[in-house]
Amino acid sequence: xxxxxxxxxxxxxxxxxxxxxxxxxxxxxxxxxxxxxxxxxxxxxxxxxxxxxxxxxxxxxxxxxxxxxxxxxxxxxxxxxxxxxxxxxxxxxxxxxxxxxxxxxxxxxxxxxxxxxxxxxxxxxxxxxxxxx
Amino acid sequence: xxxxxxxxxxxxxxxxxxxxxxxxxxxxxxxxxxxxxxxxxxxxxxxxxxxxxxxxxxxxxxxxxxxxxxxxxxxxxxxxxxxxxxxxxxxxxxxxxxxxxxxxxxxxxxxxxxxxxxxxxxxxxxxxxxxxxxxxxxxxxxxxxxxxxxxxxxxxxxxxxxxxxxxxxxxxxxxxxxxxxxxxxxxxxxxxxxxxxxxxxxxxxxxxxxxxxxxxxxxxxxxxxxxxxxxxxxxxxxxxxxxxxxxxxxxxxxxxxxxxxxxxxxxxxxxxxxxxxxxxxxxxxxxxxxxxxxxxxxxxxxxxxxxxxxxxxxxxxxxxxxxxxxxxxxxxxxx
Numbered sequence: 001x002x003x004x005x006x007x008x009x010x011x012x013x014x015x016x017x018x019x020x021x022x023x024x025x026x027x028x029x030x031x032x033x034x035x036x037x038x039x040x041x042x043x044x045x046x047x048x049x050x051x052x053x054x055x056x057x058x059x060x061x062x063x064x065x066x067x068x069x070x071x072x073x074x075x076x077x078x079x080x081x082x083x084x085x086x087x088x089x090x091x092x093x094x095x096x097x098x099x100x101x102x103x104x105x106x107x108x109x110x111x112x113x114x115x116x117x118x119x120x121x122x123x124x125x126x127x128x129x130x131x132x133x
Numbered sequence: 134x135x136x137x138x139x140x141x142x143x144x145x146x147x148x149x150x151x152x153x154x155x156x157x158x159x160x161x162x163x164x165x166x167x168x169x170x171x172x173x174x175x176x177x178x179x180x181x182x183x184x185x186x187x188x189x190x191x192x193x194x195x196x197x198x199x200x201x202x203x204x205x206x207x208x209x210x211x212x213x214x215x216x217x218x219x220x221x222x223x224x225x226x227x228x229x230x231x232x233x234x235x236x237x238x239x240x241x242x243x244x245x246x247x248x249x250x251x252x253x254x255x256x257x258x259x260x261x262x263x264x265x266x267x268x269x270x271x272x273x274x275x276x277x278x279x280x281x282x283x284x285x286x287x288x289x290x291x292x293x294x295x296x297x298x299x300x301x302x303x304x305x306x307x308x309x310x311x312x313x314x315x316x317x318x319x320x321x322x323x324x325x326x327x328x329x330x331x332x333x334x335x336x337x338x339x340x341x342x343x344x345x346x347x348x349x350x351x352x353x354x355x356x357x358x359x360x361x362x363x364x365x366x367x368x369x370x371x372x373x374x375x376x377x378x379x380x381x382x383x384x385x386x387x388x389x390x391x392x393x394x395x396x397x398x399x400x401x402x403x404x405x406x407x408x409x410x411x412x413x414x415x416x417x418x419x420x421x422x423x424x425x426x427x428x429x430x431x432x433x434x435x436x437x438x439x440x441x442x443x444x445x446x447x448x449x450x451x452x453x454x455x456x457x458x459x460x461x462x463x464x465x466x467x468x
Contacts, residue, residue: 004158005221005246030222035246040229047235051228054242056150084147 006034006130008059011048012041013076014066021093021115022063028119029061029126045072049079052088058130064094074107089129093117138169141268146241149268153243156260167260170267175413177209177266177273178400181287183253183313184297186279189323191230192383193297194274198234199386200393201272207239209265212276213254216246223247227276241270253277253284259420262290280313288316289416292409293399295392297321298337300329314340317376319395325380325388337378345375374402437466 010026012019019041026036037055039048052060060080062073073092080088092104093113101112111125140148155163182190182197191212198208212227223246234240245255254277255261265273277287288294296317314320320337322330350359377395381388403409434442445463448454454462 005248007154026224030217030224031220033220033222035216035222036224037228037244038224038226040226040232043232044235047232050235051242053146053150055244056154 006059006126007037007055007057008034008061008126009037009039009048009052009055009057010061010063011039011043011051012063013043013045013048013072014064014068015042016064016066017041018065019063021065022061025061025063025093025119025122029123032123034123034126045075045079048076049083049085052080052085053083057088059089059091059126061091061093064092064096067095069094069096070100070103073104073109077108089126091122091126093122135169137166141166141170141264142173144269146238149241149264150243153261153264156264157245157255157257159257163260167263170264173267173269174263175266177262177270178293179262179266179273179275179291180396181275181277181291181294182297183277183280183284183287183294183316184321184323185299185302188279188297188299188302189383190276190279190297191227193295193321193323193381194227194276195231195233196381196383196386196389197393197396198231198240198274200389202237202239205239206271207269208241209262209268209270209273210234210240210242210276211245211258211261211265211273212242213245213247213258213278215278216248218249221248241265247278250286251284252286253280254286254290259290259416285313285316289419292403292412293318293396295319295321295396297323298333299324300327300333302333315344318374318399319392320376320378321392322378322380323383326382330380334378334380341376341378345373374399374406374408433463437463441466 008029010022010029012022022038026038029036037051037057039051048060048062060076062076064072069092073090077090080086080090089110090108091111091113092109096104096112096114104112110129113122137148137152141152152163152166156167182194184190194210194212198210201208210231212225214223214225214227216223225244225246227244228242231242234242243261245258245261247255250256254275258275262273262275275287275291277284294316296313296319298320300322314337322333322337350357352358379388379392379395381392403412442463445454445459449456449459
């Protein structure tokens with residue numbers, strides 16, 4: 001009962017109130033044996049970075065359906081770095097136009113998932129992202 | 134290592150958070166740091182919050198922490214949620230109810246998965262609490278998993294245990310059963326704006342009267358009957374602590390100042406009666422004994438060859454040895 005668990009913060013920044021996607025992912029990661037800290041709706045980037053710091057997570061998953069991803073996501077990454085957590089991998093899920101995916105990746109996002117992305121893929125990506133080497 | 138310890142004593146939140154992970158995973162680094170931090174522990178008021186799922190523990194912790202912050206006390210929160218028995222994974226959702234506490238450097242919230250422990254806490258919760266104590270937090274609020282009737286580990290860890298009830302959950306018979314209600318230093322009826330609050334209060338009060346009888350006087354067919362309270366239980370200056378019942382509405386903060394006052398009174402009572410020291414000693418003793426058990430078991434397994442151990446197990450599986458006989462044989466073998 002003492003092995004290292006992958007800890008993931010699942011957060012919904014911004015103002016849209018649709019958290020079904022976030023909950024589906026949280027549940028799938030739980031079933032993959034990860035410890036998921038779920039923070040609920042309408043989180044500011046500051047709240048997300050603070051929670052990531054207190055929980056010492058390996059991964060932050062952001063669910064955004066509001067279209068504000070280009071404002072919110074880089075801000076979260078910036079705050080994580082400012083706190084000394086540049087090692088934390090950031091994933092984004094939601095409605096993200098194709099042309100924005102590259103912009104998010106350039107800002108430091110590990111991967112982006114649209115509607116219908118298989119949860120097995122997300123789980124596999126998280127595992128390979130946090131495994132050293 | 135000494136630099137980690139120094140950063141934690143200096144209030145570095147990232148160093149603290151990373152050490153909590155080491156301690157939670159019971160790594161050698163974590164154990165070494167615990168040993169180095171131990172001299173700095175023993176100052177925080179450890180407050181347990183337990184109760185059935187859905188009674189409002191997280192919301193209550195949220196309001197209670199806000200109240201403590203008004204007195205500028207530094208507050209750590211350890212929130213434990215269950216792990217899946219099948220996959221070992223967990224969804225830790227207590228932070229959802231604690232969003233009012235965001236952005237305050239005097240607060241540190243840490244979620245823990247129970248990781249297979251059954252007593253309402255994780256195996257390393259006590260150690261995590263110790264780190265917060267050493268880091269200078271004035272109060273550590275420990276929220277257990279949603280508890281049924283026997284998740285009573287919290288009473289051994291905390292100085293003050295709050296048991297949260299909500300209206301409509303049970304009758305007088307639930308209230309006289311052994312278990313979680315017995316460990317309450319303070320009983321809280323949350324959701325006190327819901328119907329049924331009077332009958333919940335009556336049930337809890339009658340339970341308390343059975344446990345802590347007071348002097349009673351009543352009239353029956355024109356005669357007056359008096360039953361005196363047992364000695365040491367007869368007034369306000371009594372050395373016994375009778376758990377008060379607080380009514381709260383955690384969603385709007387009603388009743389929280391009264392609850393905080395009851396918690397402070399309990400702390401004063403513990404210090405005055407010597408129970409503070411007694412509880413600390415009992416806890417440290419049981420922690421030491423647990424560590425000793427683990428180490429003895431480890432040493433023992435190193436002394437007995439793996440093959441011999443499994444041979445004995447196999448004989449038990451085939452019903453040729455009883456577990457009692459097997460233990461005798463293994464212990465003799467070691468000498």
